[in-house]
Amino acid sequence: DAGxxxxxxxxxxxxGQEVTLRCKPISGHNxxxxxxxxxxxxxxxxxxxxxxxxxxxxxxxxxxxxAKMPNASFSTLKIQPSEPRDSAVYFCxxxxxxxxxxxxxGQGTRLTVV
Amino acid sequence: GQSLEQPSEVxxxxxxxxxxxxxxxTSGFYGLSWYQQHDGGAPTFLxxxxxxxxxxxxxxSSFLSRSDSYGYLLLQELQMKDxxxxxxxxxxxxxxxxxxxxxxTRLFVKA
Numbered sequence: 001d002a003g004x005x006x007x008x009x010x011x012x013x014x015x016g017q018e019v020t021l022r023c024k025p026i027s028g029h030n031x032x033x034x035x036x037x038x039x040x041x042x043x044x045x046x047x048x049x050x051x052x053x054x055x056x057x058x059x060x061x062x063x064x065x066x067a068k069m070p071n072a073s074f075s076t077l078k079i080q081p082s083e084p085r086d087s088a089v090y091f092c093x094x095x096x097x098x099x100x101x102x103x104x105x106g107q108g109t110r111l112t113v114v
Numbered sequence: 115g116q117s118l119e120q121p122s123e124v125x126x127x128x129x130x131x132x133x134x135x136x137x138x139x140t141s142g143f144y145g146l147s148w149y150q151q152h153d154g155g156a157p158t159f160l161x162x163x164x165x166x167x168x169x170x171x172x173x174x175s176s177f178l179s180r181s182d183s184y185g186y187l188l189l190q191e192l193q194m195k196d197x198x199x200x201x202x203x204x205x206x207x208x209x210x211x212x213x214x215x216x217x218x219t220r221l222f223v224k225a
Contacts, residue, residue: 031211033212033213035215042215042216042217042218043157043201043215043218045212045213045214045215048212055212056212091156091157093157101145101147101162101164102147102159102162103147103159103213104159105156105157105158106156107155107156108156
């Protein structure tokens with residue numbers, strides 16, 4: 001398996017634009033996480049899906065952020081409109097089941113909003 | 115809610131042993147994990163403890179005391195390549211077993 005695949009790897013966009021980050025989890029994993037990493041706030045959990053259903057989105061910072069998982073092999077994180085403070089590295093991770101011990105991370109998307 | 119505390123930085127010399135501590139608070143405990151992240155890379159899994167005691171995997175060991183809400187990562191025979199950030203992460207048994215990460219400990223290994 002190729003691991004968790006995220007795209008794009010880098011994204012530079014202007015303030016106010018819509019940004020869509022994509023994630024393909026490892027086949028057979030039914031738990032998916034979106035994290036945001038910054039120097040100031042570390043690794044923050046944004047949202048967690050289990051069997052394609054959002055279980056906990058309490059970490060989503062505000063209404064500008066939304067996430068979907070239309071099927072077991074694809075998830076998106078959308079920011080609309082984007083702001084400079086959204087600049088961060090966004091990681092997607094997947095895990096095999098709620099009882100799985102190990103989360104596998106994608107390589108991340110480095111987002112810069114200017 | 116869930117929260118974790120770990121030191122921000124640790125420095126050690128090559129060949130030495132270093133221990134990175136982690137204390138946590140969670141409304142329900144399921145397990146404590148450790149992850150390593152090199153600059154520019156993604157976090158990678160090192161170990162997981164659900165029960166009290168020591169888990170050993172090569173040069174790395176992880177310990178958990180549930181009664182003390184405390185764990186540590188022990189790195190032996192330090193190598194330069196071990197210079198990285200190390201995160202403890204706690205999984206509670208609420209909120210669908212979500213995993214929350216600590217702020218990370220930056221380990222500097224000197225020659």
